[in-house]
Amino acid sequence: MSAVPNTTPTNGHREGDPSGPIIRLENVKKSFGGPPVLDGVSIDFAPAQTTVIMGPSGCGKSVTLKHIVGLLRPDSGSVYFDGRRVDHLTERQWMPIRLQIGLLFQMGALFDSMSVGSNIEFPLIEHTKLSKEERRSRIKQALEVVDMAGAEDRQPTQLSGGQRKRVALARAIVLRPRVVLYDEPTTGLDPVRSDGINELIIKLRQTMGVTNIVVTHDLTSARKIADRVIMLLGGKVAADGSFRSLERSRDERIQHFLTGTYARDEDDETMTVQPESRRETV
Ligand SMILES: Nc1ncnc2c1ncn2[C@@H]1O[C@H](COP(=O)(O)OP(=O)(O)OP(=O)(O)O)[C@@H](O)[C@H]1O
Numbered sequence: 001m002s003a004v005p006n007t008t009p010t011n012g013h014r015e016g017d018p019s020g021p022i023i024r025l026e027n028v029k030k031s032f033g034g035p036p037v038l039d040g041v042s043i044d045f046a047p048a049q050t051t052v053i054m055g056p057s058g059c060g061k062s063v064t065l066k067h068i069v070g071l072l073r074p075d076s077g078s079v080y081f082d083g084r085r086v087d088h089l090t091e092r093q094w095m096p097i098r099l100q101i102g103l104l105f106q107m108g109a110l111f112d113s114m115s116v117g118s119n120i121e122f123p124l125i126e127h128t129k130l131s132k133e134e135r136r137s138r139i140k141q142a143l144e145v146v147d148m149a150g151a152e153d154r155q156p157t158q159l160s161g162g163q164r165k166r167v168a169l170a171r172a173i174v175l176r177p178r179v180v181l182y183d184e185p186t187t188g189l190d191p192v193r194s195d196g197i198n199e200l201i202i203k204l205r206q207t208m209g210v211t212n213i214v215v216t217h218d219l220t221s222a223r224k225i226a227d228r229v230i231m232l233l234g235g236k237v238a239a240d241g242s243f244r245s246l247e248r249s250r251d252e253r254i255q256h257f258l259t260g261t262y263a264r265d266e267d268d269e270t271m272t273v274q275p276e277s278r279r280e281t282v
């Protein structure tokens, strides 16, 4: 078991302190052999807020989420959950923390060979000692939250894309996590179904006090759900503020992103970032 150095965040926040951030990234740097993907990212996520992370394809949004849930470790910098430094923890030590974090991944896969109910039951069997009856009740509640009451016996293959997302979200919240991470939750959905997912994200925060961290390219969604928007560009936080303040930003790169006209390089992967990397707090 490796030692965990420096377990107190530099802002002096204490574990379990409700006034502190629930998640903190501090100067996180990460590269995969090439230029850095994250080049000193620092973000505090306040509890019971919805933070939207935006930025061009390949800018490190999914990589950021993976650091939050310990699927990737920073090359340098630190990650805190509820005031406790977690980036050096062993897999075993991570487990109780991961149980407080629900994940709706970019590909949001369900097990097609299992019914909707069994899909949602899976984390309950894996991680709790609840009885069959208690599990049934939890599955029912989770399906009610996502407006899919009574869908236990349906097969994922019979569901529309929007319904599959809802079931995946029911599975993500069945362990009653404090934080839910969403990677592109509305991608591939029509505007009405996207709006249904937006409403669910808002409902989770309002009724259950969930801290939502949402990666999205969907500007309509961001405008509707975000208490705060973080824009990642060139491995850094380029903007941090309300959606409205982002719209008012004078940073050209942000305006290009919001209007869908930013310049891409030949690979169509990385945004062409101006040489001097600026951070604008909007
Ligand atoms: N495990 C990995 N190994 C090597 N490179 C990786 C790994 N994970 C991510 N990357 C690289 O890091 C960069 C950022 O990837 P990431 O998936 O975070 O992008 P993104 O912002 O989520 O993009 P998109 O909007 O397309 O989902 C990419 O260049 C990607 O190829």
Ligand SMILES: [Mg+2]
Pocket: 061, 062, 063, 106, 183
């Ligand atoms: Mg991604």
